[in-house]
Amino acid sequence: MEAVKSVGLVKVYHSKETVEALKGVSLSIRKGELFTLLGPNGAGKTTFLRIISTQLMPTKGDAIVLGYDVLTQPNEVRKHIAVVPQDVATYGNFTPWEYSYYFSLLRGMSKREAKEAAERSLRAVELWELRNRTCATLSGGEKRRAIIASALSSNADVLMLDEPTSGLDAVARRNVWAVLRGMVEQGKTILLTTHIMEEAEMVSDRLAIVNRGEVAAEGTLDDIKGLAREKFRVVVEGDLRDLGLSQNNNRVLKFGNKKIVYVKNEDEALELVGKALKNGLKAETAPITLEDVFVKLVGGEEN
Amino acid sequence: MNAKLIKDTLIIAALKSVPDFKRQPLMLMFLGLISAMPLYFILVFGGQISSGLVGAMVSTASLIGIMAAIQDITWDRYVKIREMIVAMPVHPASYAVGVALAPFWLSAPGLVFFLAISLWLGVLPLSSIGWIVVSLIVCWAALSSIGFVISTYLQKASVYTLNSISNILGIGLVFLPPVYYPEEQLGQFSWIALLFPTSNASSLIRAYSGLLQLSSEMIVARWLILLAVTGISILVVSLKAKWREA
Numbered sequence: 001m002e003a004v005k006s007v008g009l010v011k012v013y014h015s016k017e018t019v020e021a022l023k024g025v026s027l028s029i030r031k032g033e034l035f036t037l038l039g040p041n042g043a044g045k046t047t048f049l050r051i052i053s054t055q056l057m058p059t060k061g062d063a064i065v066l067g068y069d070v071l072t073q074p075n076e077v078r079k080h081i082a083v084v085p086q087d088v089a090t091y092g093n094f095t096p097w098e099y100s101y102y103f104s105l106l107r108g109m110s111k112r113e114a115k116e117a118a119e120r121s122l123r124a125v126e127l128w129e130l131r132n133r134t135c136a137t138l139s140g141g142e143k144r145r146a147i148i149a150s151a152l153s154s155n156a157d158v159l160m161l162d163e164p165t166s167g168l169d170a171v172a173r174r175n176v177w178a179v180l181r182g183m184v185e186q187g188k189t190i191l192l193t194t195h196i197m198e199e200a201e202m203v204s205d206r207l208a209i210v211n212r213g214e215v216a217a218e219g220t221l222d223d224i225k226g227l228a229r230e231k232f233r234v235v236v237e238g239d240l241r242d243l244g245l246s247q248n249n250n251r252v253l254k255f256g257n258k259k260i261v262y263v264k265n266e267d268e269a270l271e272l273v274g275k276a277l278k279n280g281l282k283a284e285t286a287p288i289t290l291e292d293v294f295v296k297l298v299g300g301e302e303n
Numbered sequence: 304m305n306a307k308l309i310k311d312t313l314i315i316a317a318l319k320s321v322p323d324f325k326r327q328p329l330m331l332m333f334l335g336l337i338s339a340m341p342l343y344f345i346l347v348f349g350g351q352i353s354s355g356l357v358g359a360m361v362s363t364a365s366l367i368g369i370m371a372a373i374q375d376i377t378w379d380r381y382v383k384i385r386e387m388i389v390a391m392p393v394h395p396a397s398y399a400v401g402v403a404l405a406p407f408w409l410s411a412p413g414l415v416f417f418l419a420i421s422l423w424l425g426v427l428p429l430s431s432i433g434w435i436v437v438s439l440i441v442c443w444a445a446l447s448s449i450g451f452v453i454s455t456y457l458q459k460a461s462v463y464t465l466n467s468i469s470n471i472l473g474i475g476l477v478f479l480p481p482v483y484y485p486e487e488q489l490g491q492f493s494w495i496a497l498l499f500p501t502s503n504a505s506s507l508i509r510a511y512s513g514l515l516q517l518s519s520e521m522i523v524a525r526w527l528i529l530l531a532v533t534g535i536s537i538l539v540v541s542l543k544a545k546w547r548e549a
Contacts, residue, residue, distance in 0.1 A: 082387075090382060093322045095322070
């Protein structure tokens with residue numbers, strides 16, 4: 001069953017100039033999966049999430065969360081969701097415990113239930129030992145986990161997190177990923193937005209690439225990678241002229257002396273690596289990454 | 304009234320005040336000192352200490368009302384706690400009243416202190432305490448609702464701009480009109496007291512305490528002005544403010 005479904009969502013902002021942030025986005029997110037919206041800055045990810053989470057009205061289109069209409073039944077939707085906004089900050093004199101406890105009370109829990117929920121969520125994000133420290137004394141990653149804990153403590157069925165690991169170091173980011181996957185294993189549905197490719201690859205069950213307000217691709221990681229004609233990449237350091245590459249058949253990205261050559265299959269890749277090594281060049285090959293497909297789909301590559 | 308509405312209001316007020324109560328006790332002293340400062344000048348340079356004490360009480364309720372309504376809403380937007388609450392099953396009225404109530408709780412020790420001093424000095428009679436408390440609550444409600452109007456209409460202004468506006472308004476509404484001094488001192492311009500919710504509250508308290516002679520018509524007029532300011536501000540906010548952005 002679908003946890004979230006949008007049909008033709010359009011959002012137009014009218015300020016000094018008219019901006020069409022979403023141009024008819026239709027997506028469906030299944031119950032119990034972690035779905036990632038991947039896109040460059042300004043792609044419309046946050047706008048989509050804010051509409052789905054009842055914070056923003058769409059200009060056109062429909063959206064449903066767990067069977068409730070986002071436009072006409074926002075109060076029902078709000079009972080089942082929890083949101084972590086983009087670039088969320090903390091009040092310095094609040095503690096992680098206060099965030100989780102009071103937010104749980106606002107969900108209608110009794111004091112005892114709120115205490116249990118706060119403890120459970122703070123333990124899940126490994127902040128239990130720091131629960132009574134003020135946020136002013138916590139690191140960036142700990143603050144972010146405090147906010148995520150406040151969302152987790154809600155026990156909401158659908159969690160919506162807008163770039164929750166943005167600005168975190170690698171260790172803190174991996175901690176958050178582990179928490180999110182743990183929530184999915186408990187049957188929660190998670191809608192995550194990110195522009196970090198590794199994050200999308202590591203945590204997503206399915207994902208959609210959004211660009212300029214439109215869905216450029218949707219599916220599992222393999223589905224998305226399958227969209228590319230070339231399945232392998234060869235990184236070569238040095239001059240490519242003697243390697244017999246065809247300008248028509250091979251896509252090449254140049255970064256100074258380093259070049260990434262995209263080829264159709266592993267045989268072609270190994271042949272190219274062999275030629276390069278014979279010519280005294282450094283070369284290595286690997287299957288294409290999500291980033292390779294993403295760059296191709298959203299453009300902006302240096303060719 | 305819906306029990307959840309009241310419960311959520313109290314939870315938001317607690318969320319916004321308990322951490323400050325616990326960790327910012329100096330802030331409580333600071334809030335009281337701002338309102339107490341004019342008393343020092345009244346004592347040193349002469350003036351009616353009774354009016355000064357009434358002014359200190361009105362000032363405590365008013366400053367916290369207008370400043371907090373603007374600053375709290377603004378900071379809630381800035382740290383995005385508001386976005387999280389919008390996506391919860393919480394009524395916007397619970398949020399607004401909770402946000403306004405929190406600083407009122409924070410100012411309560413100051414109010415009690417000034418009230419106790421006034422009763423102890425015999426400046427205010429014990430029999431008028433009910434009217435004094437009601438006047439202060441309505442004054443706080445009026446100033447808070449003015450604060451909400453400003454934060455609603457200046458949504459795109461920066462946090463720092465809105466903080467400055469709230470400070471200027473707070474000072475302008477509390478220290479300039481006859482709040483700390485009797486309106487009679489303005490002579491033929493004493494009608495100015497009618498223009499500000501703060502000076503109306505101050506005059507009402509003085510009238511109920513026997514410090515100012517006001518006809519019953521004038522008392523009713525002052526109540527009407529206070530309630531009208533509050534009512535109109537709430538109406539404007541409820542028409543203009545959008546819980547879910549358009």
